[in-house]
Amino acid sequence: MRYALYFTPAQDDPLTVAAARWLGRDAFSGGLVAQGEEAPLSLETLREATAEPRRYGFHATLKAPFALADGASPAGLIDAMAAFAAETRIFDIPALSLGRIGAFFALVPGAPCPPLxxxxxxxxxxxxxxxxxxAEADIARRRPERLTPAQREHLAVWGYPYVMDEFRFHMTLSGPLEPALADAVEPVLKSRFAGFLGKPLPVSGLALFVEPERGAPFTVHTWLPLAA
Structure with a gap:
C-alpha cells in the first residue's frame, strides 16, 4: 500500500467532473467514466493518450506516493491531515492555464502563486x-543521473525530486505525446476545459490517495476541506 497527498477539487466540483470525463475515470469512486470521441481524436486514441493520468486520477502532487514509515499508521496520517487542513486557509490560484510540460499536457497556474x-x-x-x-529500486526509477544536483538532493531528503524550489504545480491531462498527436489534442483540451481556463482555481482541500498495490489505480481515500 502506498499513500499520496494530492490536491484535487471536491468530488462534485465541475472541474473534477470535467476531468473525470476527459480521463475516463473518477478517482473518488474508482469507477470508469465514458470518454466519448471528439474529432479529430478517436476513442482509442483518446484512451491511449490519457492512460497514464487515468491510473493516478485527476490531481496535483503535493507529497508524492510513499509507503508508511515504521510505527506510522493510516489513522495517524488522517489525524495529521485533519489538523493541517484545519489550520490552513483556502486560497485561490488566480488563473488556470493549459500548459505543455515536456511532452504532456496539464492544467497549470497562469502566473507565479507564492501561497501555492x-x-x-x-x-x-x-x-x-x-x-x-x-528503496534502492525506487531511487533508480527516478533516474538520478538525469536529475540536477538540487533535484538529487531533494530526492535524498524528501523522497521526490520536484519539491521546494523545484516544485511546479500541474494537474496532468495526458501522457507523453508525439508532436503531431499533441497538436491534435491541444485544441480538444482547450475546448473541453474552456470554462476553467483563465479563471481562478480555489485550493480548497487536501486529499489522501491510496494505491493498494504497485501499478494499481489510485483512489481518493479521504478528502478534507481547508479552513474557510
Whole structure:
C-alpha cells in the first residue's frame, strides 16, 4: 500500500467532473467514466493518450506516493491531515492555464502563486515523518543521473525530486505525446476545459490517495476541506 497527498477539487466540483470525463475515470469512486470521441481524436486514441493520468486520477502532487514509515499508521496520517487542513486557509490560484510540460499536457497556474508554493512546501515538511525511506529500486526509477544536483538532493531528503524550489504545480491531462498527436489534442483540451481556463482555481482541500498495490489505480481515500 502506498499513500499520496494530492490536491484535487471536491468530488462534485465541475472541474473534477470535467476531468473525470476527459480521463475516463473518477478517482473518488474508482469507477470508469465514458470518454466519448471528439474529432479529430478517436476513442482509442483518446484512451491511449490519457492512460497514464487515468491510473493516478485527476490531481496535483503535493507529497508524492510513499509507503508508511515504521510505527506510522493510516489513522495517524488522517489525524495529521485533519489538523493541517484545519489550520490552513483556502486560497485561490488566480488563473488556470493549459500548459505543455515536456511532452504532456496539464492544467497549470497562469502566473507565479507564492501561497501555492508555500502550501506545497508545508505539505512536504509536515508529513515527512510518515514516509518510509525509499528503496534502492525506487531511487533508480527516478533516474538520478538525469536529475540536477538540487533535484538529487531533494530526492535524498524528501523522497521526490520536484519539491521546494523545484516544485511546479500541474494537474496532468495526458501522457507523453508525439508532436503531431499533441497538436491534435491541444485544441480538444482547450475546448473541453474552456470554462476553467483563465479563471481562478480555489485550493480548497487536501486529499489522501491510496494505491493498494504497485501499478494499481489510485483512489481518493479521504478528502478534507481547508479552513474557510
Amino acid at each position: 508554493r508555500e502550501f506545497a512546501a508545508d505539505c512536504v515538511r509536515r508529513f515527512e515523518p510518515f514516509r518510509a525511506p525509499l
